Amino acid sequence: MTQIERKLQSLGLTLPPPLPMPAGVVLPFPWVRIVGNRALVSGHGPQNADGSLATPLGKVGRELTLEQGHQAARLTALGILASLQRALGDLDRITAWVRVFGMVNAAPGFDRMPAVINGFSELILELYGPEVGAHARSAVGLAELPFGIPVEIEAEVEFRP
Template sequence: MHIETKLADLGFALPPAPEPPPGFQFAFEWARVRGNRVYLAGHGAQNPDGSLAGPFGKVPSEVSVDAACDSARLVAVSMLGSLSRAIGDLDRITAWLLVSGMVNADSGFPQSTVVLNAFSDFLLVLFGPDIGAHARTAIGVASLPMNSSVIVSAEVEIS
């Protein structure tokens, strides 16, 4: 399957571990391996150098739906970076089980599912339907850490 090759073909590179902004500390593990499961903390979008990527703000008043969808794809890449550091080889992933996504949404914004579809569709392109299909929650929230537009956590199965 060679997930990292597929990522490169799509123009993406795995970022290093996220660096906290000044005055902030990450007091958790990005990826926690237990048996054949990996539990992934809430990830935001990252630039290739590991810095936090925008856009920042509420969807759709400050961040367009299209820009939030782009951010959701970068969240997937960020998450894959954490998985790679935790398990060594992304081809060890045998199933995406559960994805929980949050969109920093204006009150009444009804399209959180549309934004999170970009994350889900990206996984399906990379892993195919047998491994990439997953259960999912997509909700709009009043705010997210560091004013991120999208944050996603997940659970995967590995061999």
């Protein structure tokens, strides 16, 4: 068991399997694209431990509270970690979280996007520490996200061979 897997286990967290796509939905891109020693992670939404989309769905500031949005971002981190584990084989290979782009399905007037995406950043920093886990980040609000998910996050990491 790797160091990151041990930390996840100690926190009682489980990485989900791949997200099952709804009937008729085909993704013309990979979840993780490896370029040299970088992994570019396509946008992920929050997933349950069984891989299904986490609920509630909807807009933060209307159907979801700030706290529920924060939890959705944390669940999104687990989905991204699962995709990276499948692509890299070992999460301990990650040497730097380079960039994170967080999108929040925001109700009109909701402006606490950074606090929502902190759910992602806090977990990454807890798992990887400030040296490897620190990342450049944006947190923006959007009018809609796919399938009504409250949060979508993409990322870029560097890893060792």
